Amino acid sequence: MSTNELRHLISERPRVMVVDGSKLVRKLIADVLERELPGVEVVGCASVAEATKALAEGEVHLVTTALTLRDGDGMEVAKRVRETAGQAYVPVIVVSGDAQQHLEERRFTEYVTDYFDKALGHEALAAFIRGYVQPEPVDDATVLYVEDSKVVAEATKRMLLRHNLRVVHVLKAEDAFALLTAESLGLSTHRFDLVLTDVTLKGELSGVDVVQRIRVDFAYGKRRLPILVMTGDSNRDNQAELLHAGANDLVIKPIEERLLVTKILFQLRLARMGGDRDGA
Template identity: 60%
Template sequence: MSEVSLTRHISSDEPRVLVVDGSRVVRQLIERVLKAELPNAVVVGCGSGADAARELDEGVFDLVTTALRLPDMDGLELARRARESSNQAYIPIVVVSGDVQERLVARTLSSHVTDYFDKALGFDALATFIRGYVRPIEQVSGTVLYVEDSRVVALATRRMMEKCGFTVSHVVSVEAAIEILDAARAENRAPGADLVLTDVNLKGELSGGDLLERIRAGYRYAKGELPVLVMTGDDNPANQAALLRAGANDLVHKPIEERLLVTKLQFQLRVARRLRGHAGA
């Protein structure tokens, strides 16, 4: 399958949007959010995956939103069909669901999905989220505290991030990362970074898991306060789930693929900023 496009915006003033959810009420709420941002949008609602698949085969859409649990299929199966079986392999597909976090922990969200939104954040937050697709906005950026002891890997990954507008502070050990975070707390500028990206296995005495424990249990930074992405080459689902239960926002699988890394970084930064804005309201 071809790479999913990084295009994140709807360019048309009259976009066609497919909204898939078994609940008519939810479909109407999402349509209301869309219409508030783009009054001329053509919103097609479907209550089942089969109906949505037919719509995808028969017409062109600029954006698809889908629940994970549909009456006749999983929303990820619908996303896969859209990528592989229709002429719309590059459209943004956004999961809008109440069990996103559960799927993240279980590692069952697929790369067919462009982005995902947790209904628990509320429909005001959904409006902000969708606005990022229907209106051109500046690329999300921020400061990344990057922990990697391989010079070759670090150079390549740092270039990926800096090319996309991120400011990268690279260190080779957890001990050095803790020094930066401690200094930020002492200087009243905590947490000291917008996001932490760390490998699991490092050459120092402390591992990426130790850093994760320090951030969540020691500093007591919540996921929205200091997101942590953990890089791992371990395909064991139990080990992956353990990292997520320990407080990782998400995992980045090695070898690192630029599109997925940048998408995950931007998503976590966007969610963190949305949560901070909600807390300060």
């Protein structure tokens, strides 16, 4: 489902299910949705049982769920959304203080579309949800894109250009480091806001090296320069290695435009919330 299709669907029949045992969290998410989508119906649920009942009462267009619920967990909610007869494939977003740990341990199932870590704060949560229901471009942002397949690169660049993102594409990790070095020395016309890299690259260096060198050699933290890694590797240990090395997030192939763009725009907004671009 594309971003425009999602926005049209929600605007026509806005019914969003928010599953969380905390009344405060349910209200926070509901407030964001009601502000961004006038007329939206927010269905608040405190348990798997309540979510199941809400699904039986009608189709939903977006779901957020906590991981821990009094009668189960968010994975069960996600599964029931996917298995409900007549329910379209819609975003299912985990909102939890344990999201990062689940991500690193690769414990999310294929039923989950995306995740948000509560540790990032309420303002970031509002920006994240807004990115799904009312996506807006981030002005004046440049993505350094490392991809050795010209065919894949052209397709992905078109996705990003459609959302007003500038893209500087290089084929090898070494080329990316040369550009980042030039930028750090004030010798470049580019100011990179995010790095998007494939995990498998031609040459001696891989996407893992890209992450490690940016975090260690350049000493750029996750807010200073977010890194998204695209991977088709289903091995959980290999995916965890990327996250431990300092990747902000992973994009699993085959790439779905809405999810890729949502993740990129969220990381850009989050970095700009940090204020000082030289900070961690």
